[in-house]
Amino acid sequence: MDSAVIKIKRAEKHYTELAELLTKQKPFRYFLETNFKTGEKATFAKRNEEIASYAAIIIGDLIHNLRAALDHTYWECTERFAKSEGERSKIQFPIISTEKGFKESVLPGLPSRVSGLFASALASLKPYREDGNHCLCLIHDLDVVDKHKLLIPTGNFTKVSSAMIRMQVPDFPSGIINCSFGNCYRDVVWQVPPMPWALIRNKATGPASNVVEKELDVPVEIVLADVDSSRPALEVLQEMIATTKEAHQVLKSAI
Numbered sequence: 018m019d020s021a022v023i024k025i026k027r028a029e030k031h032y033t034e035l036a037e038l039l040t041k042q043k044p045f046r047y048f049l050e051t052n053f054k055t056g057e058k059a060t061f062a063k064r065n066e067e068i069a070s071y072a073a074i075i076i077g078d079l080i081h082n083l084r085a086a087l088d089h090t091y092w093e094c095t096e097r098f099a100k101s102e103g104e105r106s107k108i109q110f111p112i113i114s115t116e117k118g119f120k121e122s123v124l125p126g127l128p129s130r131v132s133g134l135f136a137s138a139l140a141s142l143k144p145y146r147e148d149g150n151h152c153l154c155l156i157h158d159l160d161v162v163d164k165h166k167l168l169i170p171t172g173n174f175t176k177v178s179s180a181m182i183r184m185q186v187p188d189f190p191s192g193i194i195n196c197s198f199g200n201c202y203r204d205v206v207w208q209v210p211p212m213p214w215a216l217i218r219n220k221a222t223g224p225a226s227n228v229v230e231k232e233l234d235v236p237v238e239i240v241l242a243d244v245d246s247s248r249p250a251l252e253v254l255q256e257m258i259a260t261t262k263e264a265h266q267v268l269k270s271a272i
Contacts, residue, residue, distance in 0.1 A: 021093065021265050024086035028258055031079035035072060036251055039239055044069040045172025047235045049186055050203075054227040056211030059203040060182065060189070062172055062237075072239070073167035079254060080168070083261045084110075084160040087153070090265045094272050098130040110264075112157040113145040131272070138271035142264050152260040155244065170250050171242040174204075177235045185233050 043065060050059045087110035099105035108127070113119040119140070128136040143149040159168060183189045190207050239250045 019089075019093070019269075021086045021089035024082045024089055025258065025261055025265065028079045028082040028086070028261070031075050031082065032251070032254055032258060035075045035079070035254070038068070038072060038075065039251070042068045043237070044072055044170060044239060045174075045237045047174065047177065047233045047237060049231045049233055050228060051231070052228045053212040056209050057206065058186075058188070058209055059206040060186075060233070061203045062174060064172065069169055070167060073169045076168045076170065076241070076250070076254065077163035080156060080159045080163060080257065083156050083257055086261050087156065087264060090268050094135060094268050095127040095131055098127055110157075111139075111144055112154055115147045116143070116145050116149065119145045119149075135268070135271040138267050142267060150260070152257055153264065156257050156261065159244070168241065168243075170239045171246070173238040173240045173246060173249075174235070176238065181235060182233065 046063050046065070048061055048063055050061060052058070088108075091110040092108050096105055096108055099108065104127075111119070111123045113123060124136050124140060128139050142153065144153050146154050162168060179189060179191065183191065188207075188209055190205065240246050240248065241250045241253060245253055
């Protein structure tokens, strides 16, 4: 089987694994904290470090397989046209800064030696950053980042509204507008009458600290904040997979 196809299928398997993980587990959750003694209430996000890190590992593996699929595709199309072992050893799918640099430093080499049709096919993919194929460049850039640090996903709480919280927490402050709820500790803090000490002391159950946490049912999308905090991570990754498949098909069909 085509090695690039194997890499893409592996990336799709990672995608399925990630989707299942995010369905069964919650890397990010949202809570109400109540201090019965002081009367202070607060809402805040909490990250499950283990799940978030595991998700980051899956994301890194997915992206690495996509980058490898691009390289395998390009190698299979060009390696027999290399003039030396040194040139052959440096073959990889090109990602260039500008279209001008691509036309001057990439197209005249291996692509043109393969054929004019192949060079045109590669050019149609626009593998450059300035006004080029953003998704192809993103695959390359994130693969480089993942070599040094995990691509930790982030919880997007921007769809949380005060009205939504008030349905679960009636005394939540009303009239909050033009605000956002995020990953910081204590997004909103407010005061309610504290519970009399006698009632606190006589509570049948409860923590010694008199502080209770309650998870709230709010929508939390998982995003790659450094990539696009407005789109779910799964949507962005799905686009990367589709872009890699397209690049593979375009180049292979030109051989």
